[in-house]
Amino acid sequence: MRAAVGQAVLGTVLVAAVLAFATMQDFHGLHVAGVARVTAAAGSLSAWLAFVAFAIRPRRSAAASATDILVVHASQTGFATELAELTATMLRDGGKAAVARSIGELNAVPANAARLLFVVSTTGEGDAPDVASAFRREAMGVRPRLHGLRYGVLALGDRDYANFCAFGHELDRWLRDAGATPWFDLVEVDDGDDGALRHWQRQVALACGAAVPADWSRPSYGAWRLRERRLLNPGSLGGPCFHVALVPDDPASLRWDAGDIVEIGPRRARDDTGLLPHREYSIASLPEDGALHLVVRQLGVGSRWLTDVASPGDRIDLRVRRNASFHAPDDARPVLLVGNGTGIAGLRALLKARIAAGHRRNWLVYGERQSGVDRLHVDDLERWHADGDVERLDLVWSRESRGSRYVQDRLRVSAQDVKRFVDDGASVYVCGSLAGMAAGVDAALRAILGDRALEEMAASGRYRRDVY
Structure with missing residues (x-):
C-alpha cells in the first residue's frame, strides 16, 4: 500500500511539472496550439488525480465486500427473513463477516459478491414472494457470468401445495446456469421442519468455516x-x-x-x-x-x-x-386495504392500529357472498366509516351484484381513484384467499398502475400481501 502511494505521489509531481512547463511555454508563445496543450495537460492531470484518489482510497469497504457473506432473503410472511437473520447472526458469532438483506433491495447479483446465501419462500402454487418479483424479472431474466460465485439456497415451502419450493429450485437452476458453484445441495424445508433447519445450519457452518452452532429450534408454544x-x-x-x-x-x-x-x-x-x-x-x-x-x-x-x-x-x-412484511406504516400515508372472506382478520387489525394512531386516510375494499349473512365484522367496518376513521368503504357482495362481483372488479371500476390514491403515496395491503382473489387483485393493480410500478412498490414495502 505504501509503495502504491509513493508511486502515485511521484507520478503526480511529474505530471504537475509537465503541466507547469507546458503552461509557461504556452503563455510565453500565446498561440492556440499551446492552449490546446494546456487543456490536454490539465485533462491528463485530472485523470491522474482521479487514479491517485482510487489507488490510495481506503480499502476497508472493498476488502469487507470481498469477505462478506451476503444472506439474501425473499419472504412472504416473515419466516424467511427470520431465518436469514439467524443465519447471519450465526456466521457473525462464528467470526465471519455476514449481513442479511432483502432480495427487494437488489436488481442483480452484486458484482463483487463472492459468497451468497439465499433463504427464499415459495408462495401460492409455486410463485416467488412479492418482494422478489422485480429481481425475478430483471436479474433472473438474463444469464450473467457468475463463475466466481459460491452460494447456498434454503428453500421454504409446504408439501400440501403444488410445486413445492418452486422458487427456491428456480433460483438454484438460474445460479447454476450462470456458472455459480453451489457450496452444497439445495436444502428444502417443509413447513418449518426442524431437521431440515438443523441440516442447513451445519451445511452453512461447514461451508463457511464457522463453528457448528447449537441447534436452532422454532420458538416454543x-x-x-x-x-x-x-x-x-x-x-x-x-x-x-x-x-x-x-x-x-x-x-x-x-x-x-x-x-x-x-x-x-x-x-x-x-x-x-x-x-x-x-x-x-x-x-x-x-x-x-x-x-x-x-x-x-x-x-x-x-x-x-x-x-x-x-x-x-x-x-x-x-x-x-x-x-x-405486513405491518402497518408508521406514518400517516394513505392505505388501500383489499381482501375477502377471512382476510378481514388481518385487515381489521391493521385498521385498528391505524385508527389508534389517528391515521384516517384508509380505504377498504372487502368482499363476501351475501350482505345479509356474511357480515364478518362488517358492523365494525361500517361504524368506523361512519365515524370518519375509514375514508372510503367498498363492500362487494358476489351473490348480489351483476357488475363488480369481486374486489378486483371494484378496483378496475375505480381505476382512476386507485391511481390517485397511490399517487398520493398510498400503500396497498391485500389479505385473504390466494385462489382467485389474490391473483385477480394483482392483475387489476398491474393493469391500473403498470407492472414495473407495482414491482417497485413491492420492493419498497408499499405493496404487501398476506394471502393463503
Whole structure:
C-alpha cells in the first residue's frame, strides 16, 4: 500500500511539472496550439488525480465486500427473513463477516459478491414472494457470468401445495446456469421442519468455516385458553366462519403488532387417533383488546378442532410470529386495504392500529357472498366509516351484484381513484384467499398502475400481501 502511494505521489509531481512547463511555454508563445496543450495537460492531470484518489482510497469497504457473506432473503410472511437473520447472526458469532438483506433491495447479483446465501419462500402454487418479483424479472431474466460465485439456497415451502419450493429450485437452476458453484445441495424445508433447519445450519457452518452452532429450534408454544367462540355467518352459502378469542395464561404474552401471524401448535385429537396439524392464522385484534382474535373458517381437521371440538377454557398451544412484511406504516400515508372472506382478520387489525394512531386516510375494499349473512365484522367496518376513521368503504357482495362481483372488479371500476390514491403515496395491503382473489387483485393493480410500478412498490414495502 505504501509503495502504491509513493508511486502515485511521484507520478503526480511529474505530471504537475509537465503541466507547469507546458503552461509557461504556452503563455510565453500565446498561440492556440499551446492552449490546446494546456487543456490536454490539465485533462491528463485530472485523470491522474482521479487514479491517485482510487489507488490510495481506503480499502476497508472493498476488502469487507470481498469477505462478506451476503444472506439474501425473499419472504412472504416473515419466516424467511427470520431465518436469514439467524443465519447471519450465526456466521457473525462464528467470526465471519455476514449481513442479511432483502432480495427487494437488489436488481442483480452484486458484482463483487463472492459468497451468497439465499433463504427464499415459495408462495401460492409455486410463485416467488412479492418482494422478489422485480429481481425475478430483471436479474433472473438474463444469464450473467457468475463463475466466481459460491452460494447456498434454503428453500421454504409446504408439501400440501403444488410445486413445492418452486422458487427456491428456480433460483438454484438460474445460479447454476450462470456458472455459480453451489457450496452444497439445495436444502428444502417443509413447513418449518426442524431437521431440515438443523441440516442447513451445519451445511452453512461447514461451508463457511464457522463453528457448528447449537441447534436452532422454532420458538416454543405458550399456553393459551379458548375464551370465546361465536359463529359470524349463520345461514351462509359458504363454510361457517367463527370469531375466536384466546387469552394467555401469562398476561405478558399479550404482545404483538397488527399484521403478525399466530401459529396454533399441533395437538392430539380427542379420540387420540392422531396428531392434528399445525395451523397459521392472521391476527384480527390488538393487544389492547385484551385477547387475541381470529376469524376461522371451518375447513379441515385443524380448524374444525378449534371451531367445534375445543371447549371454552381448553388449553391452546400458541405462539405469535412476527410478520414485519405486513405491518402497518408508521406514518400517516394513505392505505388501500383489499381482501375477502377471512382476510378481514388481518385487515381489521391493521385498521385498528391505524385508527389508534389517528391515521384516517384508509380505504377498504372487502368482499363476501351475501350482505345479509356474511357480515364478518362488517358492523365494525361500517361504524368506523361512519365515524370518519375509514375514508372510503367498498363492500362487494358476489351473490348480489351483476357488475363488480369481486374486489378486483371494484378496483378496475375505480381505476382512476386507485391511481390517485397511490399517487398520493398510498400503500396497498391485500389479505385473504390466494385462489382467485389474490391473483385477480394483482392483475387489476398491474393493469391500473403498470407492472414495473407495482414491482417497485413491492420492493419498497408499499405493496404487501398476506394471502393463503
